[in-house]
Amino acid sequence: MNSFPSEQLPLGLGDSGKIVDDLHRLLAAANFPASVENSSFTEETASSLRSFQESRHLETTGVCDINTWYALVEAGYEIGDRLLYLQNPMIRGDDVAELQKRLGTIGFDSGRVDGIFGENTEKAVRDFQRNAGIPVDAIFGPDSLHMLNRLGHVGPGQPVAAVREHESLLTRNPNLDNRKIILGEAGGLGSIINEFSRELNNKNLRVETISHYDDRQHALLSNALNVDLYLGITSSSIHQRSISYFSNQRYISPGGVSLADSLYERFLPILGSSLEKHGRAIQILRETRMPAIVLCIGPTSDLVAFGPNLAIAAAEAIVSWLTEPLIHDKTSD
Secondary structure: OOOOOHHHOOEOOOOEOHHHHHHHHHHHHOOOOOOOOOOEOOHHHHHHHHHHHHHOOOOOOOOEOHHHHHHHHHHOOOOOOOOEOOOOOOOEOHHHHHHHHHHHHOOOOOOOOOOEOOHHHHHHHHHHHHHHOOOOOOOEOHHHHHHHHHOOOOOOOOOHHHHHHHHHHHOOOOOOOOOEEEEEEOOOOHHHHHHHHHHHHHOOOEEEEEEOOOHHHHHHHHHHHOOOEEEEEEOOOOOOEEEEEEEOOOOEOHHHHHHHHHHHHHHHHHHOOOEEEEEEOOHHHHHOOOOEEEEEEOOHHHHHHHHHHHHHHHHHHHHHHHHOOOOOOOOOO
16 A cells, blocks of 8 residues: 555546555545545545645645655654664655654754655664663664653754754855855756856856756755755746745744745745745755755746846845845744
8 A cells, every 4th residue: 555656646536446545544544534435536535635735735736646645655654663774765754754853852963854764864863872872773663762752752842953054044154155056947947047047156156957857866966965055946837936945744944934035025026926935845845955945936938037037036035045144033934
């Protein structure tokens, strides 16, 4: 049931069969049961999916796409269900996210709470085991969980990674030397990317671009180059205009929120009140280790029309974000 049925997705109204049975079981396991007793994708299924998607900071379409299926599978894991350790491909799930949250709030820096057991989480587990006086093998199993439970439940504090990211916003360096940005798109928006790249280069920023349909490649390059910011640009078949930063049910990126606020202020006079700003847990925002933003500016025709002005405004916002200390926190969506 937990395998990835890529050839059968997306699932929507009218679909049926074993895969829909599996979908219903995943929804029930995630505490979003659909009131159905058959193998058909009904309005009740769509309603449960929308509720689940909203809780996971995914686009609330009521359709089960790749991101939603993955999120449902990951939601089925609770901390203690399995051994957690660094492997390839990396382990993902709610159990990993809970471990990251709990380690982070007691001072062991496991990185952002993204539900991906990577190198930062492995190091945090090692540090925790060393401090707890148990064998240091970087495998989070029953003994490590027992020791973690002895420390009590997670309080309201912020994970170390969030505190560090927020503090970096308070002490910015006005020198733009060696500041690196990646501009990414999935294909077909090369001219728009060039507009943005030109404006950023004019501000003395180092810019790399990537054009690839797979978001994982964008994240791999960004992480390998250790850039200061990832900025993705996409279009939509509908008139959707949005600025997205990383956020899930356990973590909000302070740097992402701060830049999204600045971009929103500068884009609003250009795009009008249809512009939205929100936290999302989509793949590229989740897998990049630095603050990341994805811009979606409606159909390609809108991007072509607004592109030059948006590029100028984005360059101004990014330079301000990189160099000027955050004076006060703004309320984010």
